[in-house]
Amino acid sequence: MYPATETGGGEILTFLMRRVAMTLFVLWGVVTVIFIVVRIVPGDPALTQLGPTATAVELDAFRERFGLNEPLLAQYFAFLRGAVVLDFGDSFRLGGDSMGHVLQRLPLSLALAGTAMALALAVSLPLGILSAMKPGGFIDRIASTSSLIVQGLPTFWVGIMLILLFARTLNVMPSGGAESWRHIVLPAIALGLPLIGVIVRLVRSGLLETLREGYIQTARSKGLSEGVVISVHGLRNMLIPVVTVLGLQFGVLLGGAVVVEMVFSWPGLGRLLIDAIGNRDYPVVQAAVATMAAVFVGLNLAVDLLYGVLDPRIQVGGKNA
Amino acid sequence: MRKQAPFGRARARTRDLSFRPWFAVTVLAIFAVAAILGPILIGYDGSIVLTGSRLLPPGSVLDDGTTAILGTDQVGRDIFGQVLLGARVSLLVGISTLVLAGAMGTIIGMVSGYYGGVVDSVFMRLADIQLAFPSILLAILIAAMLGPSITNIVITLAIARWVTFARVARSATLAVKNREYVQAGRLLGASDLSLLLRYIFPAGFSSLVVVATVEFGLVIIAEASLSFLGLGTTDAAPSWGLIIANGRDYIDSAWWISTMPGIALAIVMVAIGLLGDQLRNRLDPALS
Numbered sequence: 001m002y003p004a005t006e007t008g009g010g011e012i013l014t015f016l017m018r019r020v021a022m023t024l025f026v027l028w029g030v031v032t033v034i035f036i037v038v039r040i041v042p043g044d045p046a047l048t049q050l051g052p053t054a055t056a057v058e059l060d061a062f063r064e065r066f067g068l069n070e071p072l073l074a075q076y077f078a079f080l081r082g083a084v085v086l087d088f089g090d091s092f093r094l095g096g097d098s099m100g101h102v103l104q105r106l107p108l109s110l111a112l113a114g115t116a117m118a119l120a121l122a123v124s125l126p127l128g129i130l131s132a133m134k135p136g137g138f139i140d141r142i143a144s145t146s147s148l149i150v151q152g153l154p155t156f157w158v159g160i161m162l163i164l165l166f167a168r169t170l171n172v173m174p175s176g177g178a179e180s181w182r183h184i185v186l187p188a189i190a191l192g193l194p195l196i197g198v199i200v201r202l203v204r205s206g207l208l209e210t211l212r213e214g215y216i217q218t219a220r221s222k223g224l225s226e227g228v229v230i231s232v233h234g235l236r237n238m239l240i241p242v243v244t245v246l247g248l249q250f251g252v253l254l255g256g257a258v259v260v261e262m263v264f265s266w267p268g269l270g271r272l273l274i275d276a277i278g279n280r281d282y283p284v285v286q287a288a289v290a291t292m293a294a295v296f297v298g299l300n301l302a303v304d305l306l307y308g309v310l311d312p313r314i315q316v317g318g319k320n321a
Numbered sequence: 322m323r324k325q326a327p328f329g330r331a332r333a334r335t336r337d338l339s340f341r342p343w344f345a346v347t348v349l350a351i352f353a354v355a356a357i358l359g360p361i362l363i364g365y366d367g368s369i370v371l372t373g374s375r376l377l378p379p380g381s382v383l384d385d386g387t388t389a390i391l392g393t394d395q396v397g398r399d400i401f402g403q404v405l406l407g408a409r410v411s412l413l414v415g416i417s418t419l420v421l422a423g424a425m426g427t428i429i430g431m432v433s434g435y436y437g438g439v440v441d442s443v444f445m446r447l448a449d450i451q452l453a454f455p456s457i458l459l460a461i462l463i464a465a466m467l468g469p470s471i472t473n474i475v476i477t478l479a480i481a482r483w484v485t486f487a488r489v490a491r492s493a494t495l496a497v498k499n500r501e502y503v504q505a506g507r508l509l510g511a512s513d514l515s516l517l518l519r520y521i522f523p524a525g526f527s528s529l530v531v532v533a534t535v536e537f538g539l540v541i542i543a544e545a546s547l548s549f550l551g552l553g554t555t556d557a558a559p560s561w562g563l564i565i566a567n568g569r570d571y572i573d574s575a576w577w578i579s580t581m582p583g584i585a586l587a588i589v590m591v592a593i594g595l596l597g598d599q600l601r602n603r604l605d606p607a608l609s
Binding site: 022025026027029030033034037038040041148149151152153154155156157160161163164168251252254255256258259262263273274277285289292293296297300 | 446447449450451453454455456457458461462463465466538542545546549550562565568569572573576579580583586587590591593594595598
């Protein structure tokens, strides 16, 4: 959050530097946690890759090639040096640079999460606004009940139910894969459904709060129509919490996508990760998790910085703070 | 901490439809009874394999004259019996995780808030690092590390969820630790431990109850998701997530296998959501 101090000048720079330093620290922590967790996973990667028939010589050659014979601390520093330049080593199983595989799959996961968010927004923004215009009214009650219900639904089960209904019974949508735009619809609905509940509640309470402010009464007493009052004066001030939550929720969607991708055979980062965990493919696991966490951390940073842009009252070293 | 504006009054008025807490409490009571007593009351073992009665639709009468009201699965296990066993897993994992994560988080949060300094910095930076992972991602990683079992899933989810408790406990501690009544206690010679337990903990208790309710739901969903991915429970203790995963391959011929446990899960989640809402409005409007 921005510091509200009376002094001007270098505050912005100090704030930015602190925020960036904090982000770097968190990223270091993230890759370290990944390194530790992956090393404790039971199962010998050499044995998993080469199979039970491999000879001791072959196993040793594999470990030598991927640096698994080095002392842990040496492995850790080599890993950190690589992580700085996004080099997490070659995949044990898929061949080629592990980050390359991740970057190839990342756009598919981003597309899925983005579509899910767009769908959720398209439904929940109008619903939230209508709810706030008549609190306690018919739409509000329907919206608040259904938000509660969809918020609790497990995405993987919703996914299977969507397949059952639209792919198997009605036969209007594909049940899995990623060949055309139609393939993204069902997974995006499954992933975005819980978010609808979150945004409806957020928009409703944010708008209701804004509508109690003095300048809204001024706008109304000027004789402006309710539609203008809400769209011009109300919504703008509600943007801040909504953008914040959307930024954070996008990261949650990326995490949730791991599960949904498994249901719909969507070839994104999540499927790559789950397969890599099963195969003990350390480099790919490390690259995939580090990438997801980095996107998440980056979003947090962006949201924090956007704060000041969206609400001029929040100023770094603000004169009118 | 970003605070959303308190919204108690207007919200309480519109949302306080009197049937809601009773609906939620009733559903959760049924869930608890079904989980604890259900598998005993139905008089048969839901995990028994009967190859003669595979993939029977709901309502089918079995060879022995009993009715499989929710049908049977691919190896002839009764779905109703399995759903009851799954309820047991959900309840067990949910409560154990809450106790573990709640205790861990509350102690860490209160100690951090009370003593401040290095302890506080270390724990809060740790929390920052942990929050950089989407929660389910961290759970997947840890679960893969520990291997599938009920104990491991409780440990996994407790590690993945302690932070929320810690943050709430910490801010509650910071809010009251310099109040007069706490200082009075200190002047009267109360030890740090006694101050934390008898003066500060009660002040944060209602916030923690609200958090615990929400977390209960999140834990149950997380357990189901992990089991669905094959990282949670094993066939010996069929979790709802696992039954749903098992039914996936038979979605064309036997839709009920995946559908039934999901409906149970959804109903429980809605009830927890309603209860969380009610508790938040009553106990802790500032959190809503």
